[in-house]
Structures are given as structure tokens and as C-alpha cells.
Amino acid sequence: MDQALVATLGSFDGIHRGHQQLFVRMQAFARKLGGRTLVLTFDPHPAELLRPEAAPPHLLPLAENMAYIYAAGVDEVEVELFTRELAARTAGEYLRHLATDYGVTHLFLGYDHRFGSDGRQLSPEEYEALAADCGITLLRDVALLYGDERPISSSAIRRAITEGAMEEARELLGRPHSCSGVVVSGQRLGRRLGFPTANLQRLDPLQLLPPAGVYACRVYSLPGSTHFVPERGGMLYLGSRPTLGGDLEPSIEVHLFDFDAEIYGAELRVELLSRLAPERRFASLDELKTALSVYADETRAYLAAHP
Structure with missing residues (x-):
């Protein structure tokens, strides 16, 4: 048989x-x-x-x-x-x-x-x-x-992500929602402000993104990536960068805590854990730098409370 x-x-x-x-x-x-x-x-x-x-x-x-x-x-x-x-x-x-x-x-x-x-x-x-x-x-x-x-359905998960309800999306998925991309060169503004970022270009341009804002995240290297990045907590910014005049395409920038290395070409998976703040326009780069310090403290506190 x-x-x-x-x-x-x-x-x-x-x-x-x-x-x-x-x-x-x-x-x-x-x-x-x-x-x-x-x-x-x-x-x-x-x-x-x-x-x-x-x-x-x-x-x-x-x-x-x-x-x-x-x-x-x-x-x-x-x-x-x-x-x-x-x-x-x-x-x-x-x-x-x-x-x-x-x-x-x-x-x-x-x-x-x-x-x-x-x-x-x-x-x-x-x-x-x-x-x-x-x-x-x-x-x-x-x-x-x-x-x-x-x-539980894919449509319910899309609704949660679209609303920025990342904890609900995690409950339905059984893991955090993630976005995968390759690290590309950017304007290096984050480095000048004391918060160097990895700028991600999505591997799947049709992948769903949550609303613009600041997110607590965890970052992993994808298998076969040209650079290995140890698992790290981080702070992710998603949006059009209105302080700098605005972009047509959403920018995805990740500041990895306790990590500073050139990783252009690395393929990363970023788990979006919680939306900590909506996107806003700042009056100056100094005001943006101050806000980044606050966001970083809030993100570290979130990651410490949610290991």
C-alpha cells in the first residue's frame, strides 16, 4: 500500500x-x-x-x-x-x-x-x-x-498592524511582526546626532508596514547575510522624515543598541515589538536630538521589561 x-x-x-x-x-x-x-x-x-x-x-x-x-x-x-x-x-x-x-x-x-x-x-x-x-x-x-x-486570521493581523497594535499582532501571530531588508547607505544624519542607524531597503516591497513612528525592536541577521549581526535590541524609526522636508518613500532606520560597525549589504530581520511614539516634525535638529535621547531611554526600558 x-x-x-x-x-x-x-x-x-x-x-x-x-x-x-x-x-x-x-x-x-x-x-x-x-x-x-x-x-x-x-x-x-x-x-x-x-x-x-x-x-x-x-x-x-x-x-x-x-x-x-x-x-x-x-x-x-x-x-x-x-x-x-x-x-x-x-x-x-x-x-x-x-x-x-x-x-x-x-x-x-x-x-x-x-x-x-x-x-x-x-x-x-x-x-x-x-x-x-x-x-x-x-x-x-x-x-x-x-x-x-x-x-485568528491574516486579515485580523493586518488590521492590528495597520493600527500600530503590535502587541495584538504578536498575540495572533505567535511571534512579533517583522520586516526584512538589506542595509543601504543613507545620509548619515543619525550618526551626526549620536544615533547611527542602519537604513533598510525592504526585501519585499509589498510587505505590510505599521504606521509611522518610533518602535522598540529586536534585530537579527538573516541566514546567508553577507554580515553577521548579533541579536540586538534597538530603536526603529519608520516614516517620511518631516523634520528634513519629507520623503516620498517611507524610511526604515534602525539604531542598534551597543553596536557600531559598518554593515552595508547585511540582510536583517527586524521584529517590531511596540509603537512607542507617533511620527512628528521637530523645529530643529537639536530638538530632534533631544527627542532621540528620550526615545532611546524609553526603548531600553521597554526592552528590559520585555526580555
Whole structure:
């Protein structure tokens, strides 16, 4: 008898606690069958092709999503190119594809997940019947709830981040929201003010950023970075730099505490822990320097209280 292959599919952006629960349950199920697990995800996000004007910003770059999926213990991750031809497949056709091309025997789905060009018209029972016709047993996970009994979802996390509620986003994700980027040269104003910064250019320009302001953060080197930066607490500024006349593109600048080295080209992941102050315009650079000292003290105090 062929080995069972227990699969799930979806965009899985952010790999939040609901996703993690799904992966844990499908792995436990696969172990009982002596089988393997497979996660199928898509690039680009389906909405970017079908409804680009309404496509959500990314919570994580694709490579980091995949890394978190593997870290959850899944045996295999496949990224399918999402095309209009793929989008046109009915649920039955896609299930046949899973059975024939991947050998899927069991399919775990999120509590409300639908797929296929006809998916909106299908009931859960109809999905199960279509799967059975292809030799696939379909199973539904239950929603993981939080707070006022709302399900954890990528849209709820995006709302929290958009509002600057980084602690809520951390609760839903199971870890802090992060932004990854490469260190590029800047104007060196921070160094002149006594607060040298690493200026980050995002690796994923479509990744969601919180509102402008000052944030407590922790910084890590990404695997394979050209420079290794030891884990550090830091103070992050995100915004248009109105004191300097304003920028069209948001600036992401990180002051790493107790660290001063040239790290141009380093690839960093910055965890945004808490928004400590909104963006504001200062009357002078001296006033900005004084504010930076205050922000640095507040950030160190936050990091000490939240190790």
C-alpha cells in the first residue's frame, strides 16, 4: 500500500497561530497513518492576479513563509505558480490534480477555506463528495479564536498592524511582526546626532508596514547575510522624515543598541515589538536630538521589561 500523503493548501501568509494549529493537527494525523505531510502554497497571491486593486499587502516574504512552514515540522512545501489557467479549474479538477500529480490521500483545510472556480457555490458536503471521487479524504480544521471569540486570521493581523497594535499582532501571530531588508547607505544624519542607524531597503516591497513612528525592536541577521549581526535590541524609526522636508518613500532606520560597525549589504530581520511614539516634525535638529535621547531611554526600558 502506498504511503499516505496528508496535504493542505492555501496562501498561508504570515504563518499565524491558526496556520500553526492546522500544521500540528495534520502532522499528528499523518503520524497515525505512517504518512507524510505536504503544504501547497501559491505565488503570486491569488488576489494579486485576480483582484490586484484589492490584493492585501504581504505579512512576510514568500521565502520566510516557507521557512516558518518547514520550522513547524512539515515534510514538504510546494509553491505552485498561480495562473489564470489554475484559477479557472473547478474544485473537482483541482482535487483530481492533487490526487494525480501529488498523490494526495488526505486533505486538511482551514475551517472556512474554499478553492476552485466554483468554490463559492459548493457546500462542505459537496467538497467532501468531490474529494471522495478522487480518492481523497477531506478533513476540516476548527477555527482558533482569540479575544472576543473572533477567529485568528491574516486579515485580523493586518488590521492590528495597520493600527500600530503590535502587541495584538504578536498575540495572533505567535511571534512579533517583522520586516526584512538589506542595509543601504543613507545620509548619515543619525550618526551626526549620536544615533547611527542602519537604513533598510525592504526585501519585499509589498510587505505590510505599521504606521509611522518610533518602535522598540529586536534585530537579527538573516541566514546567508553577507554580515553577521548579533541579536540586538534597538530603536526603529519608520516614516517620511518631516523634520528634513519629507520623503516620498517611507524610511526604515534602525539604531542598534551597543553596536557600531559598518554593515552595508547585511540582510536583517527586524521584529517590531511596540509603537512607542507617533511620527512628528521637530523645529530643529537639536530638538530632534533631544527627542532621540528620550526615545532611546524609553526603548531600553521597554526592552528590559520585555526580555
